[in-house]
Amino acid sequence: MATSARPGRLPVIDLLRGLALLAMALYHLSWDLSFFRFVDWDLVDDAGWIAARYLIAGSFLALVGAGLVLWDVRGRDWRRWAIRLNKVAAGAAAVTVATWFVIPDQFIFFGILHCIAVASILGLLFLRLPPVLNFVLGLAVIALPILWRSTLFDPSWLLWTGLGTLPPRSNDYEPLFPWFGPVLLGIAAARWWLRARAPGGAVDGDIPGRPLRWAGRHSLAVYLIHQPLLIGLLLLVGMALGRDPQAMLSPPPDPAPLLIDCQVQCEQRGGGTETCHAYCGCMVDGVRAQSLWPALRPDAAPELKDRLLDLAASCSR
The missing domain is CATH 1.10.8 (Helicase, Ruva Protein; domain 3)
Structure with missing residues (x-):
């Protein structure tokens, strides 16, 4: 028996978010395999891996924009928005603290969770703009750091902008420029999608991929726990192959x-x-x-x- 979709959600959005999580987990697994020297893949400089990283991060942030539109058309439940924002902000803080202790020279100070938290606030200012304008603004935000940067944004307290000339050392760096751009593109796409009355699944049973939809509904929890699970699994595999765990964790x-x-x-x-x-x-x-x-x-x-x-x-x- 089909269960009703939760208020403010559409199964198709949960499915898309679940697919993005799957792609992210596969990318992180590849990164972990390379870090632990199981494989010799160049995830830093290879064009294919760079493109994959950008597409995965961009899809998450575009879905943030789409989620804001759905929240807007369902009546703007401010309590629900605040609860979600607090969860994302707490997750971002947890990532910063954990990486500060584990990899202090490359800790995550403005990763994708930090960007999502800030975008969830800034995106409110753009919800009622015409979709065409949001689309153009989104492309402009993406293009700006490619076309122009300045040493004025090099101080550490301005690194979140992404407009400085010196790339910081961080394992996950998603500054507002260019990454707020996909959020604006997601807002525009969601508005067009709703105007076209495109199907999104009235109930869960209308859309396939139940495990992925479940992951999409619990995306923050999946994001926070998947890397520790993958790292623990690979450490166990390495130990089974006779490797020293301390050596595996050392760069x-x-x-x-x-x-x-x-x-x-x-x-x-x-x-x-x-x-x-x-x-x-x-x-x-x-x-x-x-x-x-x-x-x-x-x-x-x-x-x-x-x-x-x-x-x-x-x-x-």
């Missing part, structure tokens, strides 16, 4: 000094330049793939030294 050292030192020692022992280059490249790749950085320390455990010797023998062949 990988710079391989350049190891490669240079290996090349010098190899050539001093009579190896040719090309042979030493191939051997040392194999060693660096193997150390990274097997997380054998602790084996390079003088006080390394005997089993780690044995694994390093096995790798050296394999690379010599």
